[in-house]
Amino acid sequence: MTPRRSRRPAPLAPRRGRLRRTLLAALVAASVAVPVAGASGATEVPAPAPAVLATPHSATAGELAVRYAARRADIRAAALAADAHGAHKRATVLRELAAPERQFYSFDGRDGGRTVEIYGDLAKADRIAVLVPGADTSVDVYWRLRNSAQALLREAGERVAVVAWIGYRTPATVSTDALTPDRADSGAAELGAISAELAAVRPAARVSFLCHSYGSVVCARAAHALTADNLVMFGSPGTGVPNAAALGTRATVWAGRGSADWIADVPHLSVELPFLTVGFGEDPVSPAYGARHFDAGDTDHSGYLKPGSRALRSLAEIVTARHA
Template sequence: MASRPRSSRTRRALLAALVIASVAVPVSGAARPSAVPAPAPAALAPLRDATPADLAERYAATRNGIRDAERAAAAHGDRKRAAVLRAMAGPERRFLSFDGRDGGRTAEVFGDLSRAGRIAVLVPGSDTGLDRYARLRAGAKALKRELGGRSAVVAWLGYRTPGTVSPQVLTPGRADAAAPALRRFVAQLRATRPAARVSLLCHSYGAVVCGRAAAGLDVADIVLYGSPGAGADDAAGLRTRATVWAGRGTGDWIAHVPHARLRLPFTTVGLGADPVAPEFGARVFPAGRGGHSDYLRPGSVPLENIARIVSGETPAQEDRRA
């Protein structure tokens, strides 16, 4: 008997994934703690300049906001969250923005933004929030070390990320909600450092966020790695003048996610075509043999190649490193 067409199998896989996630999430979510309260952040003026004095003033203001959130978490009895916030409020940390509500929103700077000629904005994927912020920070620090002087890396946690096992991770809804905030942030960053080369680095579900925000965005590169899709059928569908790059490690489980979109009456299931497929039209860079969380691991092939892209250089050929 002839097998079903590929498109039919993909639709069935997407629907099955949605049903499984819909059942699993309420069960797993029952054990989750209640939301940790945090005060609304103080209003900050839009980023206009990147003089050391202006940035120091902004970093001090966000540090005060983090300390306020720490006190609220401690009063709520959440020692883990309070400890995370206490570390974030350290004098060596620099945040352009902070909001402790609803899982947390932050934009942390690594490097001297006032002198940076190259700026990388990291957009993380699912299950990233204040309580799991360490992995995003570690990747940003590793990239900054790889880039060297006259560079800055911004870890942008500017949206409510979906859970890895959730119905939301199968749809572009969270990305649609996040895209305007990412556009605003990049516009302010461009106004702050108009001569700098800015690149968006988009991991996992963060690739969907970047894809939804891409149209008209003034950046040199959009780098999709470990991506389940970018919410588009091809790179042209992103409507960007930036160079679109894509990479995936050979050990990354994301390769097995169905790459398609299924439009239902009230939502769209699936995140679009595979960015590393030839027909997508991105420039594919070697991403080593690592897994889904290994792209910014120190000494790795993808870290080296992503740093070269941010620097305006051609990615190196793959070698034996993971």
């Protein structure tokens, strides 16, 4: 009788690899199968082209006031177009954005909307923080980004300007777009452009890019072109590069993640599927990545800029160079 051979268990590393690939495949399937409320139609609201403005030579109060006034006119025109289209909720949001005290450096209501709003006094700022948001950020829910910008401005103190940037069509959280770098690639060029303008109008200011979630993918794609002192990634699904050195930036690279952030459970790897690449590779908070870590406390995925949070204090310390 031939002795029965015992079956050796598969090596642990390959089994883990297959599990991760299975998880990513399931994410792709779910993103295709699960409808995203409000995703369709958001980019279909018409808006006129904004006025073409020259880049300011410097960030003087007078030049900025003229620019802000022109952008308010663009926003009011977009609100009228939205009302005429029957998109009254969008029109209401736009009318709020056109309030006299708002400071929009740029605005384009087409294709879902692109905005760059300044909080604080850019003409006097020697520290600038650019907020680069992740998925599900748009004109229609702009209040979320506004709350974050205002909280950071209060925490950081005087002579700081916060730039709330929606320069790309962000992906929906539950979608294949949130699993691939395509949207980040389109946003990276626009982020590089606003970086160049800030460097031109406030050349002596220290600039920090604060990149949340999918926004960290955008920042990674643009990193080599950013004039930055700090590149800060938090709640990141990965950046598409294996380590901080591969970003090609002279900025200090920071990473942080709250202990209650679900993004920690997302596999940080990149998988080649038949028609697309899914995932963004190495976790930037891992020791192998080589970023400096900051204390994000017990925040969840959406709480990094919540007033009173440890994460907000850490981010303000980085922006103002108070971080140890």
